[in-house]
Each structure stands twice: as C-alpha cells, then as structure tokens.
Amino acid sequence: xxxxxxxxxxxxxxxxxxxxxxxxxxxxxxxxxxxxKLKAKELQNKQLNRDFIFSSLEEAKNYQLAIDNLNSxxxxxxxxxxxxxxxxxxxxxSGLIFDNITxxxxxxxxxxxxxxxxxxxxxxEYNFVLQVKGSVENFIAFLKKIETSGxxxxxxxxxxxxxxxxxxxxxxxxxxxxxxxxxKVYHY
Amino acid sequence: MIFFKPKxxxxxxxxxxxxxxxxxxxxxxxxFLPLIFIGAVYFYVFNKINSxxxxxxxxxxxxxxxxxxxxNQAEEKKFLSLKTQINDFGSVFQxxxxxxxxxxxxxxxxxxxxxxxxxxxxxxxxxxxxxxxxDNFVALSEQLIILREWPDVENPQISxxxxxxxxxxxxxxxxxxxxxxxxxxxxx
Numbered sequence: 001x002x003x004x005x006x007x008x009x010x011x012x013x014x015x016x017x018x019x020x021x022x023x024x025x026x027x028x029x030x031x032x033x034x035x036x037k038l039k040a041k042e043l044q045n046k047q048l049n050r051d052f053i054f055s056s057l058e059e060a061k062n063y064q065l066a067i068d069n070l071n072s073x074x075x076x077x078x079x080x081x082x083x084x085x086x087x088x089x090x091x092x093x094s095g096l097i098f099d100n101i102t103x104x105x106x107x108x109x110x111x112x113x114x115x116x117x118x119x120x121x122x123x124x125e126y127n128f129v130l131q132v133k134g135s136v137e138n139f140i141a142f143l144k145k146i147e148t149s150g151x152x153x154x155x156x157x158x159x160x161x162x163x164x165x166x167x168x169x170x171x172x173x174x175x176x177x178x179x180x181x182x183x184k185v186y187h188y
Numbered sequence: 189m190i191f192f193k194p195k196x197x198x199x200x201x202x203x204x205x206x207x208x209x210x211x212x213x214x215x216x217x218x219x220f221l222p223l224i225f226i227g228a229v230y231f232y233v234f235n236k237i238n239s240x241x242x243x244x245x246x247x248x249x250x251x252x253x254x255x256x257x258x259x260n261q262a263e264e265k266k267f268l269s270l271k272t273q274i275n276d277f278g279s280v281f282q283x284x285x286x287x288x289x290x291x292x293x294x295x296x297x298x299x300x301x302x303x304x305x306x307x308x309x310x311x312x313x314x315x316x317x318x319x320x321x322x323d324n325f326v327a328l329s330e331q332l333i334i335l336r337e338w339p340d341v342e343n344p345q346i347s348x349x350x351x352x353x354x355x356x357x358x359x360x361x362x363x364x365x366x367x368x369x370x371x372x373x374x375x376x
Contacts, residue, residue: 007215014222039251160307162305
C-alpha cells in the first residue's frame with residue numbers, strides 16, 4: 001500500500017517538476033540561445049562593417065586625386081579670400097580684368113544632410129556677385145574655365161553691357177565690356 | 189470476569205501476510221526513473237544556460253571592443269565623412285548647370301543683321317533678356333520669326349523698339365528657354 005502511495009507521489013512529483021522547473025528552464029534556454037544568436041549576428045555585422053570600412057578606405061587611396069577634387073569642390077574650411085584669389089587667377093588666365101567681388105546674403109543650402117548623424121555638417125552656400133571686364137570671347141573662356149575647374153561654382157545668372165553702344169565718348173574711355181556674374185559656392 | 193466479544197475476522201491461528209503484487213514493486217522502482225531523468229535534464233539545461241550566458245558576455249565584450257577601438261572609430265568617422273561628401277556632391281552636382289552654352293545658342297539663332305549689346309540671364313527662371321541693334325525692321329521681324337520657331341525657346345517678346353538717327357533699330361528681346369539646352373550645348 002505504501003509503495004503504491006509513494007509510486008504515485010513520485011510520478012506526480014516528476015510531473016510537477018516537469019511543469020514548473022524543466023519547461024521554464026527550457027524557455028530560458030531558448031531565449032538565451034536566441035540572444036546569443038543575435039549577439040553573434042551583431043558581432044558579425046560589426047566585423048563586416050569594419051572590414052568594409054577598412055577595405056573601402058584602402059580602395060579610396062586609388063582615387064586620391066578625385067577625393068582631393070571633392071575636397072576642393074566642397075571644402076570643410078572656407079576662406080573668402082581664397083575664393084577671391086581663385087577668381088582673380090581665373091580672370092587673369094582668361095585675359096579679363098578682375099574688377100570686383102561682392103558678398104550676398106548667405107545661408108545654409110537648404111539641402112537635407114545625407115546622413116542623420118552628428119558627424120554630418122550641413123552644406124552652406126556662399127553667394128556672391130563677381131564683376132570682370134574684357135571681351136566676350138575672353139568671358140566665354142572664363143566661364144568655361146570655371147565650369148571645368150576643381151572649385152565647384154554654381155552660376156545662377158550673369159549679365160553684360162557693351163559700352164560701345166551706349167555712347168561713342170564713353171567707348172573711347174572704356175571700350176571693355178563689363179560682366180557681372182551671380183554665383184555661389186558650397187562649403188561645410 | 190470480563191469477556192470481550194471477538195471480532196468477526198479474528199483468528200487465533202495467525203495466517204501468512206499476503207505478498208505485495210509484483211506490478212506494485214515494478215511501479216515503485218519505475219517511479220524513480222522520471223525523477224532521475226528530470227534531474228539529469230535540469231542539470232543539462234542549467235549548465236547549457238550558464239555556458240550560453242558566458243558566450244553572450246564574451247560576444248558582448250567583442251562588440252564593445254570593436255565599437256570603442258579608437259582606430260576603428262577614427263576610420264569610421266573618416267569613412268562617413270567621405271561618404272557624406274560624395275553624396276552631397278552628387279546632390280549639388282545634379283542641380284548644376286553649365287552656362288557657357290548660352291553663347292553658342294545665341295550664335296545659332298542670331299540674325300546676321302542684328303547685333304546684341306547686352307545680356308541678362310537668370311538660370312532660376314530660365315529667362316534670357318537681350319538688348320540689341322538691328323539694321324532695319326525687316327531683320328528684327330525675321331529675328332522674331334526665327335525665335336518663335338526655335339526649339340526650346342518659349343514666349344519670345346520684343347519691346348522698347350526705337351529707331352535711331354542712323355536708321356538702325358534698338359530693341360529689347362526676352363524669352364524663356366529650356367535649361368536642358370545648356371547641357372546639350374555643353375555636350376556638343
């Protein structure tokens with residue numbers, strides 16, 4: 001009688017342990033397995049990401065010239081005198097007289113940054129009006145030089161007035177055509 | 189003398205106690221087996237959870253090592269900066285227009301008896317305003333006809349027509365143009 005009682009007790013005890021100890025433990029085991037799998041995946045992604053960054057930067061060394069051009073097109077450090085010097089040089093090379101450069105109201109470009117991170121700075125615009133004197137042919141050459149130069153210049157408009165047609169007297173004094181160019185450059 | 193009434197099953201001669209059925213003994217011993225099995229499973233699961241937790245900590249350590257490594261951080265920053273610069277340049281370049289092509293366009297539609305003396309171009313509006321001098325009214329009307337039939341030119345208008353003493357005609361001309369034409373002129 002006692003043995004039958006104990007037998008039943010042990011079987012019920014085993015059933016209770018299965019329900020309240022083994023099953024929860026198996027659940028914990030499964031959850032831990034999942035966590036480990038996720039961590040392994042995260043580590044793998046980190047390693048792949050790191051390898052990709054390292055290999056990309058290594059490959060970028062082959063395009064150093066293009067990267068330098070990119071840096072000059074969108075410089076991180078912007079100095080207006082450098083820009084003025086650049087235009088003066090371009091004007092001289094094209095046979096124009098560099099007359100004046102005037103800063104206009106400047107603001108951020110309004111472009112959305114491409115990466116939502118703290119590292120990314122917003123692109124800023126530097127608007128200006130450039131005035132040069134010379135012949136139309138030289139002015140065209142000047143525009144082409146600017147368009148193909150490493151400094152990225154966005155011309156938004158230009159105008160010129162040929163003084164020869166205004167009055168003959170003035171034409172004697174200043175026969176050179178005055179060109180006014182509205183343009184902007186970008187920088188960080 | 190006091191006499192007790194004996195129970196009905198009371199027997200003076202003791203009888204042999206009935207032996208336990210065999211199945212009860214088997215059941216009794218077999219009832220230990222689930223307990224032993226559950227104990228074994230529990231210890232296996234417990235050890236497995238422990239080892240998985242250790243593995244998880246190790247992986248977490250690796251992830252932190254990769255994340256906080258100054259070399260990795262520096263390279264990642266450099267990579268992100270370069271990536272953003274390339275993307276930004278792409279966005280800026282998409283909007284870029286080359287303006288020197290406008291002279292080629294003017295050369296193409298300009299009537300042989302007309303001379304343009306001033307020019308104002310606005311890329312934002314795609315508007316070109318010109319002042320000019322025509323040899324006579326016929327040349328001016330022919331110029332207007334040419335422009336009306338010119339592809340990528342819209343809404344040509346002539347204003348401020350003025351006959352000079354020398355018989356030449358001063359005028360102002362304005363029209364809208366398709367910005368794509370600048371790209372086409374550049375490609376030519």
